[in-house]
Amino acid sequence: WVARPMPHFVEALNANALRGVRIGAVKEFFGRNPVELPVSKVVRSALTRMQQAGAEVVDISMPQLEAKALSASVIAFEFRDNLAVYLADHPAAPVKSLGEILQRGLYLAELRDDFMLLDTSPGTSSSQYAKAMANRAALQALLRQTLTAHKLDALVYPTVRREPSLIGDPQTDPNCEPSANSGFPAMSVQAGFTPDGLPVGLELLGAPLSDAKLLAFGYAWEQLASPRQPPLYTPPLEERAAPHPVAIKVAIVADPVKAEMDFNFDRVTGRLSYTVAITGLPADEMLAVSLHQPVDGGTDGPVIAALAPPGRLTHAGHIALPVSARASLHQGQLYVSLLTKQNPR
Template structure:
């Protein structure tokens, strides 16, 4: 593990960071003991440190809690988590004792993870982000949770989601609005957006989400992560609050493909409680880690699904980035061909969410004795939902019957989707179809999110992986989706791995940097004092965790009417560059405040490529120029 990721922290910082953590009513009191920084650490790096005795699982728990304390409700206030596990320390201690006896369960032994809060946990509430279920503790673990515990994972906390998973921007009555760590004014995708934000911000080593129509893949795209929607039936959905059992799947989101593969190996497999997993009878399970191959793209055939790129102006930026990523796959040995398929017509009428949600939720609540409500109607009657969900909830609750001709037609359309995709792939001997995970970058919070391409995989049950394709000009992640034939999941993961090994597309978010001595980094400060007839004095302070440049400036030697303003420019130390902010208005000689730096400007700040300029009537081209001394992330 790199030294940046493995550092001992002081008891003072732990007392601040871990003495008290409170999230949605879950109180976690942690001892102030030695701790490490786990920023961007992989599971293999963590496991190597555990094996070498450089760190304990308890210390890993404390390190992730320090990051949660620094960034979830402070700083950028990412608001990714609904609750923390009050037994995380005790569970980690038990696993440390097992390790000391030479008993290591596997690669997840002692590794802290995050669960989307629609996975049943017998010892913590499972809320689906609903105020109505805030106190609902299920009678047992979800199938995948049970397998994770058996693998030695430490459940650190449970993440926010779009309420009851019915949406893709991750807002809920219980958890509020989760923010995107690459731009906290934007949504993180959904419905597994809390997990996406948490893993992108290194709140855990790996996290789990669910996907009914994009809810693993869209947060992966918006958070520069890898996320697989597995073949329907490759893993069990037993114990996941249902949105639509026909389309629901569960699985991990990860910062690296190897981490993703480790999480998949731990959680796939048959389950008598999930009839969809009967497809695995008589089959060998995929071995994801063993299937990783840096040369997997050589000889692969990838079909560019051109109709999924969209034609609107708003679709072009993501489309260009995805095409560039696919072209790189071609340079790595893949054959890339265009596929002409009318995806909108093919998928139209195949979604079953509107037919199943109301009744699947009734079934789930009936099997959860501790649940305070018994139906979506109860939730509506009590007003225990976020206002943003009201119209959708009422529309879903208006469905009158489990069985209808429209529902049967939608189910039949699924076989049409499957056949259309299979034919398109087999005719050109394709390993995967490629297209944008979502055609438009993450929308501003409060604005609708457009551009989803979720339906083909959801309606067919075919596997699809989202991988990082790149970033927009304003620093927002874009995802590339690869879809394969049923049970070709390991092949998709191998293709993503080959791409990752060459391109290294993962880039951590500016707004959740590595901790310093267990705390968020102090703002980068600069005192300003110039000489001359007209003088500028004051101070700048840039906070990486908020992206805000604070300023307190004063001009002397020129009266207010002579001052045209103080401007922040982006440019080289010796050349001119554009204005990015006005810090002092015309006619003023003092001003203080904050300016939000966009991604390109944060990069310029890190490279010391910003400067202040004072313009006066006597010298409108620049009376004073002051270089801004930047600082690394």
């Protein structure tokens, strides 16, 4: 692991870099809970494609990896003092310490608990820090031993076991810990998308100074799979500005009843605004106007939004379309239904 030349990244790029490599899939880092299975399925599918490109993928068991990685974290011991050193090198900074940031309220509310913990944790001269550094060495030894014993070029696992968290929700996932707490190089690449259209990454972790090799693996995967898809909710700019909303008109006619819906879809925010106007029908006969999304490639599907409540012949509103519904709208698959007492289904 020592006396090795520094990597040269550009020269290492090779579209055939996956051919003949041996990659170990860490079984314990693939989720087994129902909420984790969609991500695992996408990553497994990506590994199958890598095998088709000439890579050898083997399942390996590392039951101690998660615990060893979590016990090797040193950020809580180093952050406060390292930040103070950084601020001391910038005498014009308006604050001098993390404690001052907390005292003056110069932080986001969501970060308060983390900052309080970092400000009160033992420092780098503590016995706890020494233990964490010993755990770090044990983690490094485990990774070296596994890579060597199985003759692996890299370990692989989902970057995160679950779909991306909603904004504001915590992201508690141990898969980023092995690289962060060992110092071993790792690279996350796009593996694909869940059925809901959310991105999934896979992480490749290698031995020290294997950075260029990992980059070559990622480059080869990119050439093979072209896994990125421009998100529907981040459309290209039009003349350096966000695109205008898309106007859609829908009419349901069953003489003498006529229901007209005007939709405006904001491709940037995913907001769907609408108006509903129904004629030729007594108000007490109207049951519902609903927006549907087909499932599993069929033509029928469940209600994803109620556009008008019972008895309302005119109505207006807006909804935030989920990612999968935006894709269905883009493909022309969403549809509207009008239910009346005479036609309740």
